Amino acid sequence: MTKPIWIKHAAQLATLAQYEQSPRSKEAMSELGLVEDGSIWMEAGLVQAVGTTKELEERYADRLHEAEVVDATGHLVTPGLVDPHTHVVYGGSREREFEMRLEGATYMDIMNAGGGIHATTRMTREASEQELMEQTARRLDSFLTHGVTTVEGKSGYGMNVETELKQLRVMKRLQEEHPIDLVPTFMGAHAVPNDYKGREDEYVDHLINEMLPIVSKEKLAEFNDVFCEKGVFTPEQSERILTAGKKYGLIPKIHADEIEPYGGAELAAKVGAISAEHLLKASQEGIAAMAKSGTIACLLPATALYLREEAAPGRMMIDEGVAVAISTDCNPGSSPTTSMPLVMNLACISMRLTPAEALTAATYNAACAINRQDKVGSLEAGKQADVVLWNVENYQELQYLFGVNHVKSVWKNGVQVVK
Numbered sequence: 001m002t003k004p005i006w007i008k009h010a011a012q013l014a015t016l017a018q019y020e021q022s023p024r025s026k027e028a029m030s031e032l033g034l035v036e037d038g039s040i041w042m043e044a045g046l047v048q049a050v051g052t053t054k055e056l057e058e059r060y061a062d063r064l065h066e067a068e069v070v071d072a073t074g075h076l077v078t079p080g081l082v083d084p085h086t087h088v089v090y091g092g093s094r095e096r097e098f099e100m101r102l103e104g105a106t107y108m109d110i111m112n113a114g115g116g117i118h119a120t121t122r123m124t125r126e127a128s129e130q131e132l133m134e135q136t137a138r139r140l141d142s143f144l145t146h147g148v149t150t151v152e153g154k155s156g157y158g159m160n161v162e163t164e165l166k167q168l169r170v171m172k173r174l175q176e177e178h179p180i181d182l183v184p185t186f187m188g189a190h191a192v193p194n195d196y197k198g199r200e201d202e203y204v205d206h207l208i209n210e211m212l213p214i215v216s217k218e219k220l221a222e223f224n225d226v227f228c229e230k231g232v233f234t235p236e237q238s239e240r241i242l243t244a245g246k247k248y249g250l251i252p253k254i255h256a257d258e259i260e261p262y263g264g265a266e267l268a269a270k271v272g273a274i275s276a277e278h279l280l281k282a283s284q285e286g287i288a289a290m291a292k293s294g295t296i297a298c299l300l301p302a303t304a305l306y307l308r309e310e311a312a313p314g315r316m317m318i319d320e321g322v323a324v325a326i327s328t329d330c331n332p333g334s335s336p337t338t339s340m341p342l343v344m345n346l347a348c349i350s351m352r353l354t355p356a357e358a359l360t361a362a363t364y365n366a367a368c369a370i371n372r373q374d375k376v377g378s379l380e381a382g383k384q385a386d387v388v389l390w391n392v393e394n395y396q397e398l399q400y401l402f403g404v405n406h407v408k409s410v411w412k413n414g415v416q417v418v419k
């Protein structure tokens, strides 16, 4: 039997617990469920109790001697961070494109010339399943050291049956073998592969008729994502793909309005997507439609910075009633980072989220964006014991001292994975 773990005397414990169990917007994004001199009792992989140190001392009075004690005096404690949007399974690297963009090329110039997503697709097709496993496991290790305990991951660097399945199987194996929880998304509609150039609708048919049934039969994904963007998939094609996915039980997500306004936010609301991603150029109508439909805005400020674009209007979205989540977008082209702490900092600096809103966006709302809010994203009895102990005293300091990894210790399912 493993010992219970008792974290006590946290300077500040941000539980993120609220009675209401739906994605948070407006004022609800600022309510962090703070406890001073906070304490958590973890056992059997779950949070058993949360409160002040005094409360837990009384509650577990006859079992205190059994526990492994962690003295969190002077430290902030939060739920494990959740990254709801990554392309973490990929082969190769694209550092030359970083230089090309600094020399003046745009993201779309590079992609249209056969680079970008197409370049990673070539390298991912060439990589063996074992190579992808090893490369992805290293990235997941890095996520853990940045306090991230749950990660969504997309296929989409295969764009043929064989390699899409290879990526999804890598995620399935890593879900079993790596401490991080990996949540799989099928994204066969990441781009139109080169061999279908000029025959875009045929690729959409192929995806709907050949790929979706296999992905669904093998239970390899929970979500279905589309890059709806001028020159990639039109809103009509995107709608067909997302609607077809729903018939197989896959929940829609959509890369929307990243480069140009293209009706992506409106489409997300129309098809009932759980989240819409990027949204740098989303229209006012689209944002209003998302607020109405309850679609979460998954915003990616590190991508905007890396592409030297103005970030999405996060402040305005929250004020308009949209629930906002944030993510690294970890991918080899437009955001090769695993640092959710940096993403929280950028959410404050470039999108004017408050420090409290940024923490909600990286925990509870991020969990909602991948349908995991009943398990992770807040510290409450019965939820997974995914906990981060930070080398700062409070959540404001976490966002204020930017660009530094303040993680001290991480527990995943009650097991210490970062010491």
Ligand SMILES: N=CN[C@@H](CCC(=O)O)C(=O)O
Residues within 6 Å of the ligand: 087, 116, 117, 120, 227, 255, 258, 303, 329, 331, 332, 333, 334, 335
């Ligand atoms: N925008 C589309 N897809 C990814 C980038 C993928 C890549 O460049 O390899 C994104 O979310 O940023």
Ligand SMILES: [Zn+2]
Residues within 6 Å of the ligand: 085, 086, 087, 255, 277, 329
């Ligand atoms: Zn993406």
